[in-house]
Amino acid sequence: MEKLFSIMNKSMRVLTHIIVWIALLLLFMFMGSNGKIVQKTVVVFVYFGLINITIFYINYLFILPTFLNRKKYLWCAIVILFLLLIASFVKCGLAYYYYDIIIKRDSGKHIMAFWDYFMSAVFVSCLFIFLSAVLKFVTDWFSNEKIKSNLENEKLISELAFLKSQINPHFLFNSLNNIYSLAYQKSEKTPEAILKLSEIMRYMLYESNEDKVALADEIRYLENYIELQKLRFKDNSYIKFEISGEVETQKITPLVLISFVENAFKHGVATDKDVPISILLNIEPGKIFFRTINKKSNQNKDETGGIGLQNVRRRLDLLYKDNYELHIQDKNDIYNCELYLNL
Known part of the structure; x- marks a missing residue:
């Protein structure tokens, strides 16, 4: 039964994450397109959104637990930097694939330079890494507090049981002395x-x-x-x-x-x-x-x-x-x- 509850809790967490991300993507798509779903909207908010979500979970589920929890801070920073570079280059490649939609702006009047777009991609990727780190620290804090609370409760229960167990022999010792005195006096x-x-x-x-x-x-x-x-x-x-x-x-x-x-x-x-x-x-x-x-x-x-x-x-x-x-x-x-x- 406990294992079943654990599986249900994990399933609920996964479902909650999916619903939140879908809701956010739909919200940004609606706001960015004034209610009209066009190709640019799909490219910007779905393709790039999926890349950012992937960055989020790679950091949240793999990098931080693997390196930060083991206090390998230097390796953690190196791997995060590597993730940022890979993600930013992927975004740039995708942007130039959809050159007319992403790079050209205002009907071709303004064209973003490669490094400008690259730095903006790095910034957005950093934002999602930061958000995943915040979520990781918050969930770890609540998890640690729950563990601490459970340990304190277990300690409390154990100590109370020990104190209560002391009462019986202490009381019995005194009472038997009294009865012994009566028996001695016949x-x-x-x-x-x-x-x-x-x-x-x-x-x-x-x-x-x-x-x-x-x-x-x-x-x-x-x-x-x-x-x-x-x-x-x-x-x-x-x-x-x-x-x-x-x-x-x-x-x-x-x-x-x-x-x-x-x-x-x-x-x-x-x-x-x-x-x-x-x-x-x-x-x-x-x-x-x-x-x-x-x-x-x-x-x-x-x-x-x-x-x-x-x-x-x-x-x-x-x-x-x-x-x-x-x-x-x-x-x-x-x-x-x-x-x-x-x-």
Whole structure:
């Protein structure tokens, strides 16, 4: 199918060139003859037009791709000069063959000298070589821009896939540590934690593969994660998760908000009644405000460098560009993340 589309595109380009040249020749014939097709009109605008079109495509299709693209500038200039001389001599030969039509002017009152006609033929040939060079540079520029755009898109897709793939092992590593802690304590909540983790992983593996997911699904994913974290602390956890606004009609890039919540639990204190982990999601049409506030823990340092927030910041740059603002306040005892996101 791709090969068929390529053939169709080439055929359309060829057809477009043919139509443009025919239209130009007919236009000049009509203008030069005041609407009357006579022998002089045919000779000047068809025979000489075909020579100029031939010059155009010899330069466009053969000379420039063969020499200029390979940076053989001297050879390119030599071959173009040779083409100019050959074409101009052919035009002169054709002009003297139609001596009475081309060389004689004003009913024989004015006869062009050979070199005058030769230089005018060189000038016109140069014009068509220039036009073919302009077309070549313009088409090459658009082609290069398209290739560049495709490469950038492929790079973007690859980078996003890599960043997303980092989320799973990073999240899994932290969650398994939590479940290990429950199992080590022989907690009765260990099976429940494993079930929550299973639901979370199912969402990450199967439901978050789209570019955008329902915000309601993302919120359920966050709620499951928070419930999983609460199991670590039994009844001693203090977490506030507040949601306001219309949820059902909004969509969001999956797995963007989780890093902020995960960071709050990993580096925060969830057992302080006076300073609970606070998670706020305010939803408005086409935009959200998301905030996490946590008291900083002195015992839980990220020795691996904290790839979570670096990851999400890079994903926001790639996916939302200028449509988000991320503010992080790292105070002595409090860590505050605020995300303004245009959906």
